[in-house]
Amino acid sequence: MKKKIIKHLILFAPLLHFYFPGLSQQTVEYKEPKFHTDWSKPTDYPDRIILNFGQNPSEEINITWRTSPEIDSAFVEIAKASGDPKFWQNKKTILANTEIFDASEIATAEVIAHYHSLEIKELEEETIYAYRVGDGERWSEWFQFETASTNPEKEFSFLYVGDAQNYILELWSRLIREGFKTAPEAKFFIHAGDLINSAHREQEWHEWFTAGGFIHSMIPSVPTPGNHEYRAKDSVEMVAKARSLSLQWNPQFTLPKNGPEGLEETVYYMDYQDTRIISLNSNKDLEIQAEWLEELLKNTEQKWIIVTYHHPMYSASSGRDNPTLREIWKPIFDKYKVDLALQGHDHSYARGRVSPGENILEGVNLLDQTGTVYVVSVSGGKMYEVGGDWTELGATKDRSGENIQLFQVITIKGDHLFFESRTAIGELYDSFELIKTENGPNKFIELRAKAIDEKIESDQN
Template identity: 70%
Template sequence: MTTRFSLIFFLVAALFSLALLAQGTKTYKEPKFDFDWSNPTVYPDRIILNISEDPAHSANITWRTSTKIKSGVIEYTEASADPRFIMNAFRLAATSTSFQSPEIEENKVKSIYHSISLKNLKPATTYAYRVGDSERWSEWFQFTTASEKAEEKFSFLYVGDAQNYILELWSRLIREGFKTAPDAKFFIHAGDLVNNAHREQQWHEWFTAGGFIHSMIPSMPTPGNHEYQPKSPSEEASKYRSLSVQWNPQFNLPENGPKGLEETTYFVDYQDARIISLNSNVELERQAEWLDSLLSKTTKKWIILTYHHPMYSASSGRDNPKIREIWKPIFDKYHVDLALQGHDHSYARGRVSPGENLLEGVNLRDQTGTVYVVSVSGGKMYEVGGDWDEFGAQKERSGGNTQLFQVITIEGDRLLFESYTAIGELYDSFELIKTPNGPNKFIELRANAIPERVNTKK
């Protein structure tokens, strides 16, 4: 009887397992990261090329090691096809800073961050560099400086929130972006790079997911609300939200913004475009004054802004009226061309148009003011929603449950915007054409509707 019972039990269990395989798994098991997974070693890691204030003549680089490496150096030179270019490398000492935050429970890692700014570089030139401590070195990386020719064509990448499932799912997105636009000149990250501002493991996921891409395409990050969190879980500390303790050590960004907001509010002039990062988390009024003054002096043809919280939300119940009240008049005053945003974990694109201009039909060729885009690159999704009409704008494209990256190309009077999925499919596209007098000409390149689905949240 016992043998017969065991046989029956085995057959039932086997049939049950086959049934589960036929149905597929219904639960997702997240990977486990051991506590020491994100610990630094004596070898350079988290090597990142940061956007600089003058990308035609300078480049900023940071990396990390364990505390055993007290100082860092960089070797760099003009790259060539002949591998003997390495014999011509210049060596410079980096600024090395100890990093530890014992007061933060989720961040007890001790490390050294090394940072350097390369100056007096030649425009439109490919350079190679490696970092280390004179004995332990990274591989050689390459990057190309901006051209001094204002009208020369260039492209850059833009993504919304990485935030969740960073190593699991954001990795495929950023790598597909690199595959689609390998010659992109910089990479805009519109906030919420991680979910928990001070957590070392998540920052390690972000750097690991991007890998060598971070080391070859300059990053231009702007902080999201998830880059601002209390340093302590205590009730008193919860009243205060601090910028990620890793932000300033690991990014070496322009310090040309308002005092106290350096490396979160800043601008870059790339050929004939002024690209501006705003910090939508704090001090909106003071940034508005700075932005007004900054835009009143620029002669650049294109003005592109990036910040985290959308002027017009892509999801219901997430409106940001204060940002619209304080910043939008300045956007309108100086005819900002494009606003690149995150936060809402879905996709939306629309615009504000002047006067009686109509926004109807297919293959539109009409005038437009600022085009606003909200996008998401990570694996966490929200429901699509939000009514732009009541706030004076029209949403022309929206969708959800889709990881996206954007390629933006500027050449003279033409700006081409393309949004792609994580599997490389074109999702949305339009052009802006500069006119001699008056607003931009808007050309819809892909207006077919994609069904909006109810999305899931983590």
């Protein structure tokens, strides 16, 4: 792959030099931006405003933001939104919780801030709310969000991305914004780990929040931690070869606290209409999570089960297999018929599945009986080559690709789940459909070829 890229640069260098005389072959390189040391420091004005759902998104929303430590008291003002610009006359003003974040002695963090958060409950279902945050004098703009419906059959979509991690502000920003442009009505955003590269580095977290901008403030995030969210925070941990969860993780996200003890806000679930969304932590305590997951799925009544975690059950790249994860978690996925597993880590794309039965032919379409569908995707600028054979591991890899930034739009409508993977410029890259059958395995329909053929035909006309 590297040889191919170098070969292409050599081929096109003369053309670049012809059209851009001031550009020599030696200067064809990428330069990362430099940030001022105070760029990521908090001020008296709210920043890093982010939404997370509670366990029940039809009536719960969690709001979190940051200020300088001079702001001791902070509030959320919230009201039902309307077309009337004076909707705020019916607002409620609620005092938020405030906690000190002191990482002044931690290298790469070196910051003191106040994080403010509020868990709002007893909201009305399927309702658009507007809110702003501030200290009573310095306020953010008004943002809007919508609560979930209690109608299990109501159609909804959400977005999913793999590792942002590297070149976050300069390259990941275009990806997340294209995702929002493509699916502006998405109800939440799953981030499958490695949101940043260095767990405690304040600048990278600021890049992540800046890249997403108002998207974080309007579409609730569902983050799961990757291995890069775990790093030694000081010399003591480095000597002991220990790793700590990013110091910023718990203060800056307010997630459901319904997971196993000791894994709060990294292992959790929420029920969005007829879909149970489960975040697992593939970095540690796999067996503890297995026990918790078994109990959770045993009592799950939702039609669809979607699980997200970082390290893939089936890897997209060579030499990155996770057999322990597969040994401990996969039997539970199989037993309780998990529909979809959304993963990251491998910086390439792969999509495949386990099949519990024989294929059946129905009309002109091949409707495949299928078990869990596994997806690995990457959204940032760091890329690996694809590799690895799933067949010897008991699964089928249906699609793979490399060197491409992707976001995914997933739509659930009754017994149908539609999956689309799109590039950073919005082009369709991969798609499929899952259909629920009564008491049997899902039916799987490969849509990618059909969708691309239709686009080609449309372009020709």
